[in-house]
Amino acid sequence: MYDIELDWSDNMKILGSVPAKDGFCMPGEFTLHYGCILIWPHRRDSWQNGAYAARRAFVRLIELISMSENVIVCARFEDYDEARRLLPAKVRVVEMSSDDSWARDVAPTFVTDGRTVRGIDWGFNAWGGLVDGLYFPWDKDNKIARKICDLLEKDCYDQRSFILEGGSVHTDGEGTLLTTEECLLSDGRNPSMTKEEIEHKLCETLGVKKIIWLKRGIYNDETNGHIDNICAFTSPAHVVLAWTDDKNDPQYEISKECLEILESSSDAKGRPIKVHKLPLPEPVYITAEECEGLDNMDGEPTRTAGERLAASYVNFYISNKNVIVPQFGDNNDEKALNVLRPLFPGREVIGIPTRDILIGGGNIHCITQQIPQT
Amino acid sequence: MYDIELDWSDNMKILGSVPAKDGFCMPGEFTLHYGCILIWPHRRDSWQNGAYAARRAFVRLIELISMSENVIVCARFEDYDEARRLLPAKVRVVEMSSDDSWARDVAPTFVTDGRTVRGIDWGFNAWGGLVDGLYFPWDKDNKIARKICDLLEKDCYDQRSFILEGGSVHTDGEGTLLTTEECLLSDGRNPSMTKEEIEHKLCETLGVKKIIWLKRGIYNDETNGHIDNICAFTSPAHVVLAWTDDKNDPQYEISKECLEILESSSDAKGRPIKVHKLPLPEPVYITAEECEGLDNMDGEPTRTAGERLAASYVNFYISNKNVIVPQFGDNNDEKALNVLRPLFPGREVIGIPTRDILIGGGNIHCITQQIPQT
Numbered sequence: 148m149y150d151i152e153l154d155w156s157d158n159m160k161i162l163g164s165v166p167a168k169d170g171f172c173m174p175g176e177f178t179l180h181y182g183c184i185l186i187w188p189h190r191r192d193s194w195q196n197g198a199y200a201a202r203r204a205f206v207r208l209i210e211l212i213s214m215s216e217n218v219i220v221c222a223r224f225e226d227y228d229e230a231r232r233l234l235p236a237k238v239r240v241v242e243m244s245s246d247d248s249w250a251r252d253v254a255p256t257f258v259t260d261g262r263t264v265r266g267i268d269w270g271f272n273a274w275g276g277l278v279d280g281l282y283f284p285w286d287k288d289n290k291i292a293r294k295i296c297d298l299l300e301k302d303c304y305d306q307r308s309f310i311l312e313g314g315s316v317h318t319d320g321e322g323t324l325l326t327t328e329e330c331l332l333s334d335g336r337n338p339s340m341t342k343e344e345i346e347h348k349l350c351e352t353l354g355v356k357k358i359i360w361l362k363r364g365i366y367n368d369e370t371n372g373h374i375d376n377i378c379a380f381t382s383p384a385h386v387v388l389a390w391t392d393d394k395n396d397p398q399y400e401i402s403k404e405c406l407e408i409l410e411s412s413s414d415a416k417g418r419p420i421k422v423h424k425l426p427l428p429e430p431v432y433i434t435a436e437e438c439e440g441l442d443n444m445d446g447e448p449t450r451t452a453g454e455r456l457a458a459s460y461v462n463f464y465i466s467n468k469n470v471i472v473p474q475f476g477d478n479n480d481e482k483a484l485n486v487l488r489p490l491f492p493g494r495e496v497i498g499i500p501t502r503d504i505l506i507g508g509g510n511i512h513c514i515t516q517q518i519p520q521t
Numbered sequence: 522m523y524d525i526e527l528d529w530s531d532n533m534k535i536l537g538s539v540p541a542k543d544g545f546c547m548p549g550e551f552t553l554h555y556g557c558i559l560i561w562p563h564r565r566d567s568w569q570n571g572a573y574a575a576r577r578a579f580v581r582l583i584e585l586i587s588m589s590e591n592v593i594v595c596a597r598f599e600d601y602d603e604a605r606r607l608l609p610a611k612v613r614v615v616e617m618s619s620d621d622s623w624a625r626d627v628a629p630t631f632v633t634d635g636r637t638v639r640g641i642d643w644g645f646n647a648w649g650g651l652v653d654g655l656y657f658p659w660d661k662d663n664k665i666a667r668k669i670c671d672l673l674e675k676d677c678y679d680q681r682s683f684i685l686e687g688g689s690v691h692t693d694g695e696g697t698l699l700t701t702e703e704c705l706l707s708d709g710r711n712p713s714m715t716k717e718e719i720e721h722k723l724c725e726t727l728g729v730k731k732i733i734w735l736k737r738g739i740y741n742d743e744t745n746g747h748i749d750n751i752c753a754f755t756s757p758a759h760v761v762l763a764w765t766d767d768k769n770d771p772q773y774e775i776s777k778e779c780l781e782i783l784e785s786s787s788d789a790k791g792r793p794i795k796v797h798k799l800p801l802p803e804p805v806y807i808t809a810e811e812c813e814g815l816d817n818m819d820g821e822p823t824r825t826a827g828e829r830l831a832a833s834y835v836n837f838y839i840s841n842k843n844v845i846v847p848q849f850g851d852n853n854d855e856k857a858l859n860v861l862r863p864l865f866p867g868r869e870v871i872g873i874p875t876r877d878i879l880i881g882g883g884n885i886h887c888i889t890q891q892i893p894q895t
Contacts, residue, residue, distance in 0.1 A: 159610060159613070160610050161610075224618040224661070227664065227668065228664070231667075231671070236533060236534050236535075239533070239671055239672070239674065240668075240671055241615070241616075241668070241671065241672055242615075242616055242617050242618060242668055243616050244598040244616060287598070290601065290602070293605075294601065294614075294615075294616055297605070297613055297614055297615065298613070298615055298672075300613065
């Protein structure tokens with residue numbers, strides 16, 4: 148009676164091969180998503196006042212993303228009930244241990260061959276390990292990628308011997324990758340690899356053919372200058388670049404250097420890169436009151452009053468229906484949205500206040516990780 | 522371009538209604554399953570030697586079930602890597618906190634209307650709460666049902682104000698429910714409810730119309746006599762009953778009383794109940810060595826040497842292809858399989874050694890929970 152052949156899926160295989168050889172590549176963020184992964188914030192030295200305000204900011208963001216994507220939120224056991232209560236019913240909340248809440252950097256990077264989606268499990272060492280990492284230990288974070296593949300029933304490429312965060316690479320889905328030397332050549336990540344070896348690794352894992360190396364990321368960005376805070380593809384051959392006209396701002400030289408590189412670069416298909424300048428907000432500094440809300444967990448304070456935060460409008464998330472952009476209560480908030488609008492004709496460009504996320508050390512793009520739709 | 526209407530599922534709704542009113546009922550275990558849930562064992566005062574042997578027994582069971590069902594194993598953060606390593610790749614391992622490992626009693630009870638599957642989230646108090654419960658606290662266990670519904674994207678009936686374990690009820694899927702007074706009328710569960718109120722609750726939640734009340738379960742069963750260790754439906758109108766012919770065994774009177782009740786009962790459709798006697802093994806006692814392998818977590822030992830364990834062949838699991846039956850190295854092991862074989866003509870009846878599970882206080886049925894296929 149039940150001796151029937153059922154098509155049970157073979158859930159998660161750990162793959163020792165590399166995506167490019169299997170015909171897989173990382174699609175551009177602007178192509179269709181199945182959904183998005185986030186991690187419920189909890190770390191008391193990252194998020195002020197026990198993450199109270201950060202959680203509300205996450206909820207606001209998630210409400211927007213969940214209008215057009217399946218959202219999965221990973222919450223620790225002790226936070227599960229609150230996350231479930233604050234989040235819309237259509238959001239899936241799953242229990243998962245974590246050290247902090249940067250899904251972009253600890254969730255899998257997804258690749259696809261157009262039919263199937265697979266994850267890549269990179270090594271994660273909290274943005275620099277014992278050299279200049281931001282916290283210790285990071286073992287819970289380093290286990291998340293594989294668990295998410297298991298959860299989503301996606302096969303998983305084992306790349307744990309290579310340290311990489313998702314926020315340090317952007318692709319156009321057509322063979323071109325953007326990154327920064329400041330991050331990928333840092334002493335705290337893969338110091339034994341040459342630039343050429345790292346290029347080769349990126350090509351075989353992300354399925355790209357050409358890498359555009361910017362020098363540095365946003366001034367005082369504690370991730371060693373992640374690309375996703377300074378420059379992003381909005382479509383193939385089009386990028387936005389964080390920009391200031393203030394020559395006294397240390398950011399000026401950094402952005403100018405990026406501009407020169409980009410304007411003299413072509414993409415994997417030979418097209419010149421068209422750069423759209425995205426204004427930066429006036430420098431944002433953390434207040435003494437905000438610093439007091441950060442618990443001191445490991446002997447040294449996370450931030451000091453007056454420290455400049457790495458605020459940038461480039462750290463947006465491209466959801467299926469919306470582009471969701473950080474806002475800082477700055478005169479340039481609206482200007483930034485207006486730069487982005489013509490670049491995303493099929494989507495509504497929406498700003499949301501994210502100072503409470505910025506204090507944690509990143510922004511909208513850093514706390515999200517898209518899952519491609521096939 | 523992406524302004525398209527996508528059929529995003531509305532994942533988990535918490536339902537305040539009751540299944541019967543919505544046309545849902547609990548199917549018989551012998552109907553087709555989508556899959557099966559288990560919880561990776563870890564509790565050091567339940568499972569000897571840090572659950573070493575129990576884990577191997579779980580793996581053996583899971584390998585069999587996963588031949589014909591999707592198996593989901595819930596593992597604590599600290600056990601995840603080992604579970605993933607020991608289990609077949611096709612098994613899905615998800616992180617979930619738990620107090621112990623009795624999926625039958627803490628996972629949702631699933632109901633269906635033939636098209637959709639929903640879960641019921643009962644209250645759980647470790648088999649008797651502060652009256653005669655088996656451990657404290659039990660808060661992690663009590664949160665599992667809802668989390669599994671979220672994980673499986675099933676709507677969830679909130680019945681947390683009613684204390685019930687899945688192992689205390691069996692249904693034929695055609696309106697009849699089997700249970701024991703020893704358990705459901707115990708002081709540690711729902712002492713403020715009358716028997717009639719409990720009957721009403723079972724009817725409206727499990728979609729049954731007739732309840733057959735046995736008096737007591739297996740002798741010295743610490744669950745207050747769960748039905749799933751003494752009597753089970755093998756098909757509508759057919760049950761197996763744990764049986765001994767030894768009049769000096771305290772179990773004799775219990776089984777005889779059950780037999781009399783069953784033989785004078787008819788099911789919801791008016792059919793007489795046909796009872797198939799399933800021999801018990803010779804009494805099984807825990808050894809001093811086994812007791813020494815149980816850590817003492819809360820001030821009193823879980824078991825004492827020479828204590829009789831609630832061994833019974835009735836605690837089998839009906840998977841899509843197999844009926845998987847406990848074996849104790851007893852003369853009756855093969856006899857029990859031969860009683861079951863003609864009752865499950867479409868399935869292979871397989872025995873596996875489960876003493877290492879029995880020591881924990883239950884057996885195969887207690888550590889599994891099926892998810893119906895629709």
